[in-house]
Amino acid sequence: MIGVLIFPDFQLLDASGPISAFEIAARYARQTPSIKVIAAQPGPVRSTAGVEMLARKFGPASALSTLIIAGGEGVEAAARNACTLAFVRNVAKRGIRVASVCSGAFILAEAGLLDGKRATTHWQRTRQFLKAYPNVKLEPDSIYVRDGIIWTSAGISAGIDLALAMVAEDHGEEIAQKTARQLVLYARRSGGQSQFSQLLELKAPNGRFAPLLTWAREHLDAPLTVDDLADRAGMSARHFTRAFIAETGTTPSKAVERLRIEVARQRVQASSEPIERVAEITGFRDPERMRRAFIRAFGQPPQALRRAARAG
Incomplete structure (x- = not known):
């Protein structure tokens, strides 16, 4: 029971x-x-x-x-x-x-x-x-x-x-x-998949690091390392990382990956751009790296999301 x-x-x-x-x-x-x-x-x-x-x-x-x-x-x-x-x-x-x-x-x-x-x-x-x-x-x-x-x-x-x-x-x-x-669920999500609400929060950031995240979203093809972000924020890398986690509840690296995932998802679903090109534009560089990120976030590779969007 x-x-x-x-x-x-x-x-x-x-x-x-x-x-x-x-x-x-x-x-x-x-x-x-x-x-x-x-x-x-x-x-x-x-x-x-x-x-x-x-x-x-x-x-x-x-x-x-x-x-x-x-x-x-x-x-x-x-x-x-x-x-x-x-x-x-x-x-x-x-x-x-x-x-x-x-x-x-x-x-x-x-x-x-x-x-x-x-x-x-x-x-x-x-x-x-x-x-x-x-x-x-x-x-x-x-x-x-x-x-x-x-x-x-x-x-x-x-x-x-x-x-x-x-x-x-x-x-x-x-x-x-x-x-x-x-239950009309597209697929059963794995436990390691990211909580999607956090992705949505980063789409419209607010608070102390809102301008930084907006800038990062507009420069996804750049490396966007922790040092890059800290320099943009005018802080040491160590202080920046601690402050960023306290403010957003996630690390700078994960925040950047989520921004990349969301922009890549939009391009994958709304365009016919080659997957390789989407990976390049959004900063993943390697299509395999983007595929792994998609599976962590959505439980599916980019091609599956594209097929589902077209079928819909």
């Missing part, structure tokens, strides 16, 4: 997304879906959308095969609930697969289950999470991360990617792909 843990002011899609993925996969596997919504206090639990889910009281941990913990605005209060923390610890102690969606990682961290482990959460929560839980090996750029029996995922829709990865583990890749198609 799959348990989905919610609390007052949880994010609705954090719970309903994985539920739908597991339900559809079970039917493809010719099984009866076995999913239960649970909470510290049974009864109707209100989400941030105002929509309620009917939850049961925590039951025996041994009855579960997987526990999914939702995120949402009420996660801080939930992470202080002794009953919730004790239940989550008990589930993990039994070796049962435990996962969080979005800010649900705060509950896992508060329960002590992420100490020394790799994890991720929504990119907007990165600084708050790192400050509260410095012993966690946070990977803020990942869609989802698995470390042993503990799984964590990024914001909202990434919970579906995490659920599909679990479906692939439980039922095989074919059923996972069928489930993704039924």
Whole structure:
């Protein structure tokens, strides 16, 4: 049985997304879906959308095969609930697969289950999470991360990617792909893929380094090394790197790569330019280097994105 843990002011899609993925996969596997919504206090639990889910009281941990913990605005209060923390610890102690969606990682961290482990959460929560839980090996750029029996995922829709990865583990890749198609997802994203929201943020930068990022976007064919950017900002490379990470939540090198990826994606989808030419113009130089960057960011090579855009 799959348990989905919610609390007052949880994010609705954090719970309903994985539920739908597991339900559809079970039917493809010719099984009866076995999913239960649970909470510290049974009864109707209100989400941030105002929509309620009917939850049961925590039951025996041994009855579960997987526990999914939702995120949402009420996660801080939930992470202080002794009953919730004790239940989550008990589930993990039994070796049962435990996962969080979005800010649900705060509950896992508060329960002590992420100490020394790799994890991720929504990119907007990165600084708050790192400050509260410095012993966690946070990977803020990942869609989802698995470390042993503990799984964590990024914001909202990434919970579906995490659920599909679990479906692939439980039922095989074919059923996972069928489930993704039924959910009208173009493809199942890999865990190492970048959180796309961060790419979007860099398209319209603001704050201290906005002029620098705008300039970099207009000069993608230049090397744009850390030294180049630091010199443009009038700072030492060391000071610049620290200040840039504090301001944007990412390194200068990754920011430049994201700018290159986004501009390259636009040219790949909207034009018939040779892939080699796009790689040259956007500063990747080597088409293979651009291909690897596309797979990290979108889960697909440039040619696949071009074919999909033309088909659309």
